[in-house]
Amino acid sequence: MATIKDVAKRAGVSPSTVSRALSGKVPVDQETRERVMEAVRALNYKPNILAKGLKEGRTNTIGLIVPNISNPVFPAVARGVEDVAREHGFTVILCNTDEDIEAEKDYVEKLQKRWVDGFIFATARKESHHILQLKEKGFPVVLVVRHMGQAVDAVVIDxxxxxxxxxxxxxxxxxxxxxxxxxxxxxxxxxxxxxxxxxxxxxxxxxxxxxxxxxxxxxxxxxxxxxxxxxxxxxxxxxxxxxxxxxxxxxxxxxxxxxxxxxxxxxxxxxxxxxxxxxxxxxxxxxxxPLYEMGARAARRLIDIINGEKYGQPKVELVEAKLVIRKSVKVREH
Amino acid sequence: MATIKDVAKRAGVSPSTVSRALSGKVPVDQETRERVMEAVRALNYKPNILAKGLKEGRTNTIGLIVPNISNPVFPAVARGVEDVAREHGFTVILCNTDEDIEAEKDYVEKLQKRWVDGFIFATARKESHHILQLKEKGFPVVLVVRHMGQAVDAVVIDxxxxxxxxxxxxxxxxxxxxxxxxxxxxxxxxxxxxxxxxxxxxxxxxxxxxxxxxxxxxxxxxxxxxxxxxxxxxxxxxxxxxxxxxxxxxxxxxxxxxxxxxxxxxxxxxxxxxxxxxxxxxxxxxxxxPLYEMGARAARRLIDIINGEKYGQPKVELVEAKLVIRKSVKVREH
DNA sequence: CTGAAAGCGCTTACAG
DNA sequence: CTGAAAGCGCTTACAG
The missing domain is CATH 3.40.50.2300 (Response regulator)
Incomplete structure (x- = not known):
């Protein structure tokens, strides 16, 4: 696969210039930029995201850990998380633990090695020490659906x-x-x-x-x-x-x-x-x-935390649930 | 977070030795190994997986792209994929496209930048040119549930x-x-x-x-x-x-x-x-x-391909489906 | 068995 | 506006 050097060579510039042209955040001569873009297209260049992540110290990715993907509750939450994440340029990695705390620890172990910038857990239990540890290390963490008292940020219903x-x-x-x-x-x-x-x-x-x-x-x-x-x-x-x-x-x-x-x-x-x-x-x-909404809010909160804003006192957000009346209840007279 | 240098310093050895002690694949003096492990524990050291992936050119991760996670068909397939992946030391990244081909292309775009070693798609359609392109580039790809003729490896029912x-x-x-x-x-x-x-x-x-x-x-x-x-x-x-x-x-x-x-x-x-x-x-x-089985087979095939075995002629595996008779059909006389 | 060096592919402060 | 250099945190051939 083509690297930034290949692109630089083809465009007749330095790798630094390619990087700058691609970032769009730094002024680059219009004509130079075009030559770079041309080379990028010709070589079908894709920046290596591992190198980028290593250099920048973040990957714009969040890990969403759910206990059971076959229970439709969690897909609904996941949708909310994904939509908000995407709006903010984040990708979400969805991990299904099947209620197995060892599987969960494996995921957390792997993902915390700088794969993801933060976690959303829908799996919290009293015994979830690994979540608390993550939080103590300063790793951004938000809970959804299931919470752990007031210790960790969460979005749940009453x-x-x-x-x-x-x-x-x-x-x-x-x-x-x-x-x-x-x-x-x-x-x-x-x-x-x-x-x-x-x-x-x-x-x-x-x-x-x-x-x-x-x-x-x-x-x-x-x-x-x-x-x-x-x-x-x-x-x-x-x-x-x-x-x-x-x-x-x-x-x-x-x-x-x-x-x-x-x-x-x-x-x-x-x-x-x-x-x-x-x-x-x-x-x-x-x-x-409101599962979608809960996922969306959890994602917003997490992204705020990742972006360095307000990781002060954890907040547990309560959202409204409501009874939908259909036909499985009969009014009984006495 | 602690890096390999921190561990090396604390253990009084070079970073190379730490790396070797951790890999377990190379002989290291027993006593040295213990000092390293001690330091690893003390500092709660986790190797940065981005650096590792960058160096090694692989991440032991596969991307599973599904069209709609709220349709329980896909969670069942995902389970099969995950279990096999895990057995082989792979992690799976589950991506839900909601049948939106643009969302799908975004995921593929991001993940192919060396995040994942290969893809399993449950989203193939006639118009899925991006899947064909990936395949042509030599990126390991396997389809499941939905296939594209004989062009790409697949696991489907008849x-x-x-x-x-x-x-x-x-x-x-x-x-x-x-x-x-x-x-x-x-x-x-x-x-x-x-x-x-x-x-x-x-x-x-x-x-x-x-x-x-x-x-x-x-x-x-x-x-x-x-x-x-x-x-x-x-x-x-x-x-x-x-x-x-x-x-x-x-x-x-x-x-x-x-x-x-x-x-x-x-x-x-x-x-x-x-x-x-x-x-x-x-x-x-x-x-x-047999959704679980289909996911499991697709994962096995993909991992074989990633490990460099047999990426020759694509194979479309057919698995057996069978009718389960319960009570929603009445025998009618004429 | 172990260390110093090179290099994976990027980004960014430093000069110019 | 642009290039050369340093460095992110690892791994691994090369010496010893």
Missing amino acids: NYKSSFEAVKYLIDTGHRKICIVNGDTSLTLYKERFEGYKHALQAAGLPITPELVLDAAGRGDTGYETVRAMLEKGMLPDAVFATSDPRAIRVIRAIKDCGLSVPDDVSVVGFDDLDISAFLDPPLTTVCQ | NYKSSFEAVKYLIDTGHRKICIVNGDTSLTLYKERFEGYKHALQAAGLPITPELVLDAAGRGDTGYETVRAMLEKGMLPDAVFATSDPRAIRVIRAIKDCGLSVPDDVSVVGFDDLDISAFLDPPLTTVCQ
């Missing part, structure tokens, strides 16, 4: 409040036996969604029934089996709050497979509002997170 | 055959008015799926009815509206072959919204076999592509 409101909606529409099918509560986000559920019930004077608190965490998502087992034991809630849409899809299938109807027998509320959620049967009532 | 068999299954189960809801036929893959449909009907002596050939290409997927419009015009097929699962989900919704039942009134067959397809209502009969 999971507690959204969950509270979703459950309150079920109560207001006449439901009394509300089951929650939740994710991994070692993630703050699911813990907060559970708290929202609990407090909404308490606020309405309803009891927390342990048999109605279901755990569908883990790989392969166990929402189907868990709900089916509950139903077959004769425990019949009048509503289920599934804390993600993929879980809601499995919950609905389980209810139907037990010969019951959604929403006539059991109402269901989801969380996410995926692309396909409006097309399910019944169209799903669910909490819509 | 779309014609899979489609033929899906439609034949509908015919064998007693369907006579079979509608196809297809994607963008400027993609070879959808053209081939259409050919399979056509020939299966012809082989059974059934006519091709233009009103039953529906186009649901384009952004936001128009499967819902198109099918609904057909049904409202009074055109009632006894089966629909949707050439992707996301399309099948919209088709089913449209049929139900017209007061009809799946599969009692209309059978539906999809294509993809997504994670959630088994949980839909009804559980979807669909063509299962």
Whole structure:
């Protein structure tokens, strides 16, 4: 491949001049510039970005680390990150960890060796020491979707409040036996969604029934089996709050497979509002997170930090989620 | 950040020795090695990968370009690519183009400047000249899911055959008015799926009815509206072959919204076999592509090419897809 | 086994 | 406006 020297030779100038002509930031004689451009075209010259990055100490690239790319939540966030990054001349490297913290550490290990100028993590957990370390080293880091208290900049929704409101909606529409099918509560986000559920019930004077608190965490998502087992034991809630849409899809299938109807027998509320959620049967009532917006904001914040502005006190930005009402909840009279 | 010089100074050796101790490929005195490692730990030294890549002329990284990360087909392929890459010490950079050829060219432009050692494209179209150019330059390139004739190495399924068999299954189960809801036929893959449909009907002596050939290409997927419009015009097929699962989900919704039942009134067959397809209502009969396997094979092929083996005649590998029978097709008597 | 030197391909302060 | 030189942080042939 052609190097800057080849171009210089062909254009009859020095490499420095080629570099300057290409940068566009420094005055170069018009005629010289044209000769350089001509040579660049003729040789199909592409500057070696490794050399450039080595010299300049930055690569205009950000690493986006997501836990599971098959969960449509993360592609939506990624879109927001990419669009903003691109506007600012940054490229994003998307890394999928499959919830495997070792895979994640491998990525971080490799990328922090000057590949990327900063990271956005959608994978934060309590045990994510590597994220804290990065931050302590002064490496630009922003979290999205999942956060770690106030220690690191983050863009998240108010999971507690959204969950509270979703459950309150079920109560207001006449439901009394509300089951929650939740994710991994070692993630703050699911813990907060559970708290929202609990407090909404308490606020309405309803009891927390342990048999109605279901755990569908883990790989392969166990929402189907868990709900089916509950139903077959004769425990019949009048509503289920599934804390993600993929879980809601499995919950609905389980209810139907037990010969019951959604929403006539059991109402269901989801969380996410995926692309396909409006097309399910019944169209799903669910909490819509502004995922694209969250990605976009996280990217903006990170780029500010990379550009050396305000890396002072970490800020946790809260964005609004809202309940989208479709047809999976029935109003019940008592 | 610490550099190799800092480590050398602290360990009382030359930078060359540090480099050699770290590489592990060259004999280094045991005691010297330990002093180096000690210094590496103490300074938390990470070699600058840009400098390394510049010197060595490779980065052990591959670029994976996908058209739409929100379509679950591509995450599945990406998994296969990542797992194999990782086994071989490669990192993968995942780039989402959103079907925007300009975005794609931007990525390729940036990554080919020595960021990556090779590319896997899941975005190939007839107009993808940039892919051909890359290949002509000698840049390692492999295609997956979508291919470009015999010009470039590729791993794909036999779309014609899979489609033929899906439609034949509908015919064998007693369907006579079979509608196809297809994607963008400027993609070879959808053209081939259409050919399979056509020939299966012809082989059974059934006519091709233009009103039953529906186009649901384009952004936001128009499967819902198109099918609904057909049904409202009074055109009632006894089966629909949707050439992707996301399309099948919209088709089913449209049929139900017209007061009809799946599969009692209309059978539906999809294509993809997504994670959630088994949980839909009804559980979807669909063509299962071995997506993970395809990604894995593409990665293996690319890494072979990068390692300088056999970049001779391009090979198009065909992998087997198979129909997964669930409950969205009803056997009809005549 | 180890060090000094050269060089990967750029950019940029320093002279002119 | 332009060139020669130095240097970014590594690796590796060349000596010893």
